[in-house]
Amino acid sequence: MAEKVLMLALSPTMEAGVITKWHKKVGEKVSEGDLLCDVETDKAVMSYEASQGGYLLGMVCEEGEGAAVGATIALMGVEGEDVSALLSEAKAEKASGAGGKTGPSGSDGSPSTVVDAPAETSASKEPMASSSEADTLPPGGRKRSSPLARTLASRNGLEVDRIPGSGPGGRVVKRDVEQAMAQSSAGTPAGTGMISPAPGAAGLVTGTTARGTATASGTVVTPLSGTSMPAPSGTDEVIPLSGKRRIIAKRLAESMYTAPHYYLKKTVRMDALIVARKALAAKGEKRSFNAFLIKFVAEALRRHPQVNASWQGDSILRFGHADVGLAVAQPDGLITPVVRDCWHKGIRQIDGELAVLIGKAQQGTLRPEEYSDATFTISNLGSFGIEEFTAIINPPGSAILAVGEIARVQRIDENDKPEVISAMTLTLSCDHRVIDGAVGAAFLKDLVDMMEDPIRVLL
Numbered sequence: 001m002a003e004k005v006l007m008l009a010l011s012p013t014m015e016a017g018v019i020t021k022w023h024k025k026v027g028e029k030v031s032e033g034d035l036l037c038d039v040e041t042d043k044a045v046m047s048y049e050a051s052q053g054g055y056l057l058g059m060v061c062e063e064g065e066g067a068a069v070g071a072t073i074a075l076m077g078v079e080g081e082d083v084s085a086l087l088s089e090a091k092a093e094k095a096s097g098a099g100g101k102t103g104p105s106g107s108d109g110s111p112s113t114v115v116d117a118p119a120e121t122s123a124s125k126e127p128m129a130s131s132s133e134a135d136t137l138p139p140g141g142r143k144r145s146s147p148l149a150r151t152l153a154s155r156n157g158l159e160v161d162r163i164p165g166s167g168p169g170g171r172v173v174k175r176d177v178e179q180a181m182a183q184s185s186a187g188t189p190a191g192t193g194m195i196s197p198a199p200g201a202a203g204l205v206t207g208t209t210a211r212g213t214a215t216a217s218g219t220v221v222t223p224l225s226g227t228s229m230p231a232p233s234g235t236d237e238v239i240p241l242s243g244k245r246r247i248i249a250k251r252l253a254e255s256m257y258t259a260p261h262y263y264l265k266k267t268v269r270m271d272a273l274i275v276a277r278k279a280l281a282a283k284g285e286k287r288s289f290n291a292f293l294i295k296f297v298a299e300a301l302r303r304h305p306q307v308n309a310s311w312q313g314d315s316i317l318r319f320g321h322a323d324v325g326l327a328v329a330q331p332d333g334l335i336t337p338v339v340r341d342c343w344h345k346g347i348r349q350i351d352g353e354l355a356v357l358i359g360k361a362q363q364g365t366l367r368p369e370e371y372s373d374a375t376f377t378i379s380n381l382g383s384f385g386i387e388e389f390t391a392i393i394n395p396p397g398s399a400i401l402a403v404g405e406i407a408r409v410q411r412i413d414e415n416d417k418p419e420v421i422s423a424m425t426l427t428l429s430c431d432h433r434v435i436d437g438a439v440g441a442a443f444l445k446d447l448v449d450m451m452e453d454p455i456r457v458l459l
Helices: 084-096 131-135 147-155 174-185 202-206 243-258 271-282 289-303 347-363 437-452 454-458
Strands: 003-006 016-022 035-040 045-049 054-059 066-068 072-077 261-269 309-311 316-318 324-326 328-330 333-335 376-380 399-403 407-412 418-431
Touching (some): 072 084, 147 174, 271 289, 271 437, 289 347, 289 376, 328 347, 437 454
Antiparallel strands (some): 003 072, 016 066, 261 418, 309 316, 399 418
């Protein structure tokens, strides 16, 4: 008898997913462990592996369509089995929004299901829009497009309004964006209806990054170079929330309003660390500033285990390892790659792992275990010239470090003589339920001492 293939929670915070690609066709044999499809979650594109063998008898969700966790996405069973009635029933459930874990719209405004409707289907099932129809914008100046198409266009620096749509009524769907990408990379002449990368989108296309990290919300980010905000159009625009943006808003709001934050600030002299980095670079050991920062934080956590802890409601969990998170900007939100077990890794190893994680984050291929459950998080807006700021704690950790820019400043030394130094401001946000003021202050003092005199890390 045919069995339903359900949308699984492929990330800890996933509530719904979008099928970006099917790797099996209807009628094809599937073995346990085979790659069935790719699913875009709130964090990344994940691989969905078959948990049992059989034949793929029908698809409830086509490529580009979404489904809530627990909803039926396909049917599997014995070769040649008639599943027309079951398939119709499953599609009817999907159309009505039933069958998933997400219930009726709640107070946070989240929908009962996340479905890309009207659905993108195969080319044989969709009428092709004429060129004139596709190039004409509807009233209000925004062309109809699927969420997946908008996300794909944004990631590749394309303006979705200028891409001819082949979906119903000229709607832009995933294959239209892929065709635009192919023609753009092939140098298609102007006037064909395809769009070149949007102004300021070079960083999205090339995947290059700027030094440092940043985020407006306080979670650390590595910004994409060359990106810029589009010029105002003069028309109000409603931006639908992506699953990722919804989760970011939910988690940070919960953190801000449930954890009693307090803030500690201290300026660190950076001259010794700058000299150390330059000395390593001269020997061919060029390491990122973030790798040094992660290592110093880990050593400070070793000396102050009360900071490396989590509020559990009726207890406090003190972690036996230092997993430090450094968030990376994506076109549609933030993600926080985590370098695990930093106590037992040197700066060289941390830097190598961090580079790989950032690359995966930009490609949307991080696995859940690579971005979940940081015991401590770093937020760095220094590359934007921000002098100092406060950050929101990233659960399950109980503290987050906000890092400002390195600037040349004048001060009076201990001999009352003026001097010019390189200085940076650190602001530590702490959860007062877990970390008392004196504990947080001692942690920050030791961290600054190590950064001003790196040899302390060896002591």
